[in-house]
Amino acid sequence: MPLGKDRFEIDDSDPEPDLSPMIDCVFILLIFFIVTATFVEEDGFVVNRPEDSENSAQANDDQTLVLVIRKDSQIVHDGRVVPLSAVPGIVESQLQREDRSPIIIQSHPQSRNGVTYEVQNACLEGGAKPTKITLTDS
Amino acid sequence: MSLVRRSGSSFSEDDEPKPDLSPMIDCVFILLIFFIVTTVFQKPPGVEVTRARASKGARLEKNSILLAVTAENKVFYGGQEVGVGGVQNVVRPMLLEDEELPVIIQADTNAFRGIVSDVEKQCLLAGVKKNKLTAATQ
Incomplete structure (x- = not known):
C-alpha cells in the first residue's frame, strides 16, 4: 500500500486539467454543424444549349x-x-x-x-x- | 484502494473513480470534423417551386449555385429576387473562386420557358461550363 500511495502522489504532481468545459464546447460545435449540415440532394439533368x-x-x-x-x-x-x-x-x-x-x-x-x-x-x-x-x- | 486514492487525489470529490473520457472525446472530435467537412454552406434560393416530374433525372452535384425561377417568372438567389439581369452578378464572383462550380436552376413547371432560357443564357455568359449547367426536376 505505501507503494500505491507513492504512485498516486507522483501522478498528481502534474494535475490533469479539467476537460469538461472543452467537451461542452466541442459538443456545442458538433450540434451546430449537425443542425446546419444541409444535405441538398437534387435530381435533374444537364441543360445543353447550342453554342450560338x-x-x-x-x-x-x-x-x-x-x-x-x-x-x-x-x-x-x-x-x-x-x-x-x-x-x-x-x-x-x-x-x-x-x-x-x-x-x-x-x-x-x-x-x-x-x-x-x-x-x-x-x-x-x-x-x-x-x-x-x-x-x-x- | 479507494481510500488511498481519495487521500492522494486533490480533485476527485466522489468515491467512484472518474471514467476515462479520452475515447469519447476522440469520438466526438471525429464526428465534429466529419460534420465540418461535409457541411456545405449553400444558400438555398429561399423559394419553393413546383418542379417538373422526370423519371430519368440523375443526382446532381451537391455543391452548386442554386437559382430558382418561380411561377411568377421571378428569379431568386439566396432568398432575394435578383431578376434575369442580376444572374451574372451572382454567378460571376462565385466562379472566380471555383470556375468548375455547377449551377442548378430550380425552375417552376409553370414558369415561362423564355425566362428560364434567359437565365440559362446568362449563366453561360457569366462563364459557367457547358456541362455544369443543370436543371432540377422532381
Whole structure:
C-alpha cells in the first residue's frame, strides 16, 4: 500500500486539467454543424444549349429530330401535335434509323417550362444520350 | 484502494473513480470534423417551386449555385429576387473562386420557358461550363 500511495502522489504532481468545459464546447460545435449540415440532394439533368444561334440551322438536317413546343405548350413533331406519351416512341424509332441523331427541343418563350423538361425526360426514356439533346428557343 | 486514492487525489470529490473520457472525446472530435467537412454552406434560393416530374433525372452535384425561377417568372438567389439581369452578378464572383462550380436552376413547371432560357443564357455568359449547367426536376 505505501507503494500505491507513492504512485498516486507522483501522478498528481502534474494535475490533469479539467476537460469538461472543452467537451461542452466541442459538443456545442458538433450540434451546430449537425443542425446546419444541409444535405441538398437534387435530381435533374444537364441543360445543353447550342453554342450560338447558327447551330439551329442544322435543324433542317434529315437526321436531326426536332420537337417543337408551341406557345400553348403543345408538342409538335413533323407538323403534327403529339402527346407527351408518344415522344419516347418517336425518339426510339428515330434512333433505330440513325442512332447518332441529335435531338433539338425548340420551345416557345411563352410555353410552360415544365413541358420542355418533360419532353427532355421523355427523350431520355426513349434512349437518347443526354449530350445529344439540345434546348433552343423558337 | 479507494481510500488511498481519495487521500492522494486533490480533485476527485466522489468515491467512484472518474471514467476515462479520452475515447469519447476522440469520438466526438471525429464526428465534429466529419460534420465540418461535409457541411456545405449553400444558400438555398429561399423559394419553393413546383418542379417538373422526370423519371430519368440523375443526382446532381451537391455543391452548386442554386437559382430558382418561380411561377411568377421571378428569379431568386439566396432568398432575394435578383431578376434575369442580376444572374451574372451572382454567378460571376462565385466562379472566380471555383470556375468548375455547377449551377442548378430550380425552375417552376409553370414558369415561362423564355425566362428560364434567359437565365440559362446568362449563366453561360457569366462563364459557367457547358456541362455544369443543370436543371432540377422532381
